[in-house]
Structure formats: structure tokens, C-alpha cells
Amino acid sequence: MKHAYWERVVYYSTKGLKAIAIVFVVAIVTYIVFPYREGYLATNYKVPITIYDRNGMVLMEITGDKKGLSQYVDMKGVPSEFIELLLFSEDRNFYHHWGISIKGIARSLYQNLKEMRIVSGGSTITQQLIKSKKEIIHNTVISKLAEIIEAIRLECHFSKQEILQAYLNEIYLGNNIYGFEKAALVYFDKHLSQCDLLEQAFLISMVKAPEKYNPYQNPDTIVKLARMLLDRASQSYLKLTPMQKDAYRNKKIHLQYSENNVCAPLFCLYALSKARELFPNKDITKIYTTLDAPLYKDILAIVRNSLSILKDKNALHASMVIIDNKTMEIIAMIGSIDFFDYGKGQIDATLIKKQAASTMKPFAYALALDKGIFHTSSILPDVYTQFYSKVGNYIPKNFSQSYHGPVRLAKALGCSYNIPAVYVTSKIGIVPFYNFLRSIGFDSINRSPSFYGLGMVLGNAEVTLMELANAYTIFPRGGIYSQANAIQKVVDASGKEYVVSPRKGITVLKPSTCYLISHILSEYKYKVEAFGLHSAIHFPFPFAAKTGTSKDFKDNFVAGYNSKITCAAWVGNLYNETLDNLPAVSGAGIVLKNVLVNLWDKGFSFENFTNAEKEIKSIKICLLSGLPATSWCPQTEYELYALYNLPKGLCNWHSHGKTTVPAEYAGWAAKKHYNVSQKSDIRIVFPKNGAAFKIDTTIRKSLQAIPLRVASTQKEIWWFVDGHCIGKGCEIVWQLQQGNHVICAQADKHKDYVNIVVLE
Known part of the structure; x- marks a missing residue:
């Protein structure tokens, strides 16, 4: 009986597996014969998007579906010897297979089993095209099977010429470049049709590993591979004279290391993303941006030169944003100093979230002045201070690790003292300050106010350089916030223009407040005690500036403005390494000063700040x-x-x-x-009389306490709550208890009282 039972199990299992296999095969066949959408291989690159600067200068041409550099080339314009060399290198049986090479798959399977990992793909040109279109980066068994099926499907619906045409324009060739034509223009400053045999072989040799064989990092390696390719080809189909062989064996490759055929590529990609946000359903073919290309090129050269001086401090990267205050147009945006840097050149540092440190302080001081909490000469305490919070006491320290006693507000801001800034924020309130920052475009500050706490004023919340520059425009614009714009107009495939109107601004500060902040940040008398007489932020013309150095010298920030422009700069290291004790005034401050002095030398007007x-x-x-x-x-x-x-x-x-x-x-x-002062030998500093506190039921009560702090000339201070002695000292901690309480501080015959309420 048992034997018969297992026979039935095997019988029905076999039938079930056969049925599944049939369904699977039918599904694959159905998928293969299902047609592609019209123009699948052509439309995305035949009509590139051209991006212009504000004066009509072409900045870049980019494919519609690739976020990179490209330029369409027709098969008719490609030399026949290039096609032959490409097929010899990548797919010798291209015209004789149905999308896959059985020999290639068998060879790669053997190599992968031998190495016990995927080291070879055995891909045909059709498969490589599928990888490019599907953006497959890492090979897996599943992705390889899907690639094979898709390659067969592609061959069923398109001719060999159409597939090869698409491949020539789609293949990735490093440094954010797609297609052989654009690669030839960028690397050699010539069209593909003008390249000689060695240059053609050079480009083809990059196909297998474009990042590994980056021409700007390993040019000699690629030249060696190119010569080996030509040697193999000459032994097969390529008939070369001895003179021609000597020519490519001895010829040197002259790479173009500048952005000859593209200007401000990271800005162009940013503008493209903004255009798609504004016009999501339009077939955009032209984007006219706000960028001033000549200004961008001048500033890029200055930033590069400035950064070369700072390399010994491990400052390898920099970025900058300049905004026209009147129009709120971005006239310069440097995301990286070298787009073609293999390491981090294609990372737009203006959009990376970083801790902007002390550059956030002017916003707190402005809000305090605007609300009338303080005036410009209000005395702020720069002494050892503990600030109460739900998660414990916050004890800020100054950059210099010293205290300055009573400090006027204007001087505290100019010298960038930390303790007074935290004190000001504590008087404003964390929530109002948080809401203010959100209202002026700091969308990156998206956690709860309590998550950041009072440290927001010292820049513990991560923001982007673009957000910082945009926010600083409220000061020269008299308290009006508006989002900066990168686009003037776009044109669709039908030729219709869509003009981008300036965004309506909102008033966030009084004009008088903005003038006072500008006065403090531009008058060097407020800064000299902290920064000395020869600081980089001491300008020979009116310009308000504030620097910020993040914890452990990880990042340098500076933001500043005059009546015409607002500028923000970052200097740091995108490898997440610290700078070598480089403060912002000596890093980002130097970069900013060099840029501004260059503008001044060229006649740019730096006018005095005006006020009503x-x-x-x-x-x-x-x-x-x-x-x-x-x-x-x-x-x-x-x-x-x-x-x-x-x-x-x-x-x-x-x-x-x-x-x-x-x-x-x-x-x-x-x-x-x-x-x-002996007027009062004892005075309770915290809590204030009439203060109210609330017990958070989500936090253990043992963690919810407040400091009791006194100012006194007496050494021995006793504390009482509701008549019960709870300890002694100039400052102690008392655990919150629900109810109304009378707190008393006593020293000899002197006493001070406050009344507080604790809610639950």
C-alpha cells in the first residue's frame, strides 16, 4: 500500500511540475511576442533636451531619460571601421544570433563556477543595451535570466540596425556620459567620425568597465587595452600596413581635461529636475536657465584655485551658490569643482544635507529683535550655563572654550559666541524658532522641534547649502522670503514656450530688523575681538557675512550678502573625513573672499546697506x-x-x-x-516666577527634572520646596511633581521665592 501511495505522489507531482513548466513557457512566449510601445528605442535620445544659460549660451545637451551627458549620432555618421572594431570586441556574432550567445553564456557560466562568484556576463550587444535601458548595475541569477528573455524579445521586434543604433547612443562610458559621440566630444574634443583608430579603440575598451577604466584616472591602462584590441583585430580581419601599426603603437592619446563641451553640468541636472517638477506632463526640448555662464566659469576657476591651497588641510571639495536678490534667480551654482572627478565629482554638494553650524545664528537673533525680546545692546550672559531639556541638561560651550561675561547682543552675534546664542533661543522658544526656520525654506529640518532642541541655533540640524543661501536672502530683501528659481522658461516639442513667473514672496521679518542684522554682520567692529584684524571676512567693501564650523572640523560654511547678491559656500570632504583643524573663517571664508574680491576688481558694485x-x-x-x-x-x-x-x-x-x-x-x-551688585545677596535665576512645566507621560518621571539655579555672592545656598529642604548648592536638580509649588533659596538671612506650577 505504501509503495502505491508514493507512486501516486510521484505521478501527480510530475504532472504538476509539467503543468507549471508549460504555464511558465507560455507566459514567457506571450511576453516575448508582446510588442513594445512605439518608438521604444528611438524617442528618448533622438530629441535631446538643450539647456541654455540666461544669455542663450548652450550649457549642455542631455537625454530625456538619462540624467547624464549625451549627443545623438546617426549610424550614417559613424565610420564603418568603428562598427567593425566594436563588433569584433563586443559581439562578433551580432548579425547571426537572436539576442544571446550560447557560447558566451557557457563560457561565463564556466568562469563564474570556477571563481564561485559572478565575474563574467557573456553579454551580447543586445544584452548590454537591455542593461543600459533597465539600468541594471549588479548581475544576479534572476537579473541575468530577465536580461536573456528581454534580449530575445528585443530581437523579435527590432532590426539589427535599430538595436545597434540605440546601442551607440545608450551605452554608458563613464563620467556620466552616454553614447560614443558624446564620449568622443568630451574626451577628445572631436566628433566620433573624426577619431583615429587608436581613439576609437580607446572608447570601445571602456565599455566593459567604464568606472574602473576611467580615462581621467587610468589613461595609460585604457591605451594599453586599446592597443591590445587593435593587435587582435589586425591578426583577424583588420588589414594594417606596418606603418599604420607603428602609428597606433607609438601614438599618444591627448585627453581633454576641461569641460569643453559642457558647462555647469550639475546645475543643468538641477534645472532639469526643477523643469520636470514645474511641467511634469510636457515634452520639454529646451530649458532656458537663470545661470550666468561667464560668471560661473570665472567663479569655478577661483574656487578651484582657492581649494588647491587648502588641500593640505584635507579640504578636497567645495560648492557655492549665488542668488540675485532682486529677481531671486540663481546666477551661479557650483556643485563640485570637477564634474569628471572619478571620486565625488558628480555629487552636487549644494544639495547634500550638512550641519551648517554658526551660520544659523543670525536667524535666532533676527527673530528675537523682531519680537522685541531683546534690542541690539541687550546684555546676554556668556557664562557657564545649563539649559533644561526633557532629555537632560544642555551645557553649550564657546568655540574658544572660554567665557566673556556680560556681552551685548550685537557683539555676541558678530563674535559668534555660542552660549549667548543658545540663551537667546531659549527666550524665543524652541517651537517658534523651529517654525521660523521652516517658514524660510529649511525643508530639511523635518524632525520634531524637541529632536533638535536648543542646538538648532548652533546648526545641529542638517540643511543644504541651497537652503542656506535661499534663507539668507531675507536680510537684503527687507524680510521677504521667496524661493530661488533656476529656470526662466521652457520650450516643448511643438515649440510652445512656458515662462516661469517669479514666485510670490511672504513677509517674515520687519525691514528694520533686517537692516540691524545686516549692520551687525557687515561692521567689522563687532567681529574683531573673535576674528582679529586680518580675518578673511573683513572685506574692503560693504558685505555682511557669517561663518560656521561644524563639530570636529567636518564642514566649513559661510553665508553672506550685499544689496545685490546673496552667496553661500561650503568647504569640506565628501569622504566624510574631518578637516585638519580648519575653521570656516580660514577655509570657506577664504573661498568667499577670493570670489568677492574678483567681482570687485571687475567693477561689480558693492553698495552700502540702506534703511528707512x-x-x-x-x-x-x-x-x-x-x-x-x-x-x-x-x-x-x-x-x-x-x-x-x-x-x-x-x-x-x-x-x-x-x-x-x-x-x-x-x-x-x-x-x-x-x-x-549687593542689592540682593540672593536671586533665583531659574525657574522664573510664574513658570509652568508639564510632565510628559511618555517619559519616565525619574528623568523629568529641572535645574534650580541662583545668582548670589553667598557660598552656601539652601533650597526649599513647599517648606521642605531638598538640598544645597548654587545649582541643584529637582524632580518635577504635579501641583503648585513655592521654591525658596536661602543664604544666611537672605531669601528669594518663586511660584511655579507643574501640570500632568
């Missing part, structure tokens, strides 16, 4: 207290203010030749030999 005189007032202040000066103040200068936000009272830090500062600056005052 009725909105700004100048007041003589004390440099230490930031308050309107009295006759007792030893150092004074005039400061600018918005009329709605003026300092109140007079300086009370100087009197009868003595200097007395508030108690929270006691440590700093001791080094300066200043007196400390």
Missing part, C-alpha cells in the same frame, strides 16, 4: 552695560536700534569711578576686579 531712516535710531551707549551712557561710562559708542525697541533707563553699572556688575557675573567680575 524713520525706523532706525542711533543712541550713545555704555559698551559694558549696553544701556544709554552717562558721564561715568569709560567706554562708549553709538548703537543702532529699531524705534519700537529702544533701551530703557541709563547705565547704572558705572558710578563715581567704580564698576558694579550684576551678581550672576560674579566669577567674571572677580577677574576684571569689578564690584558685584
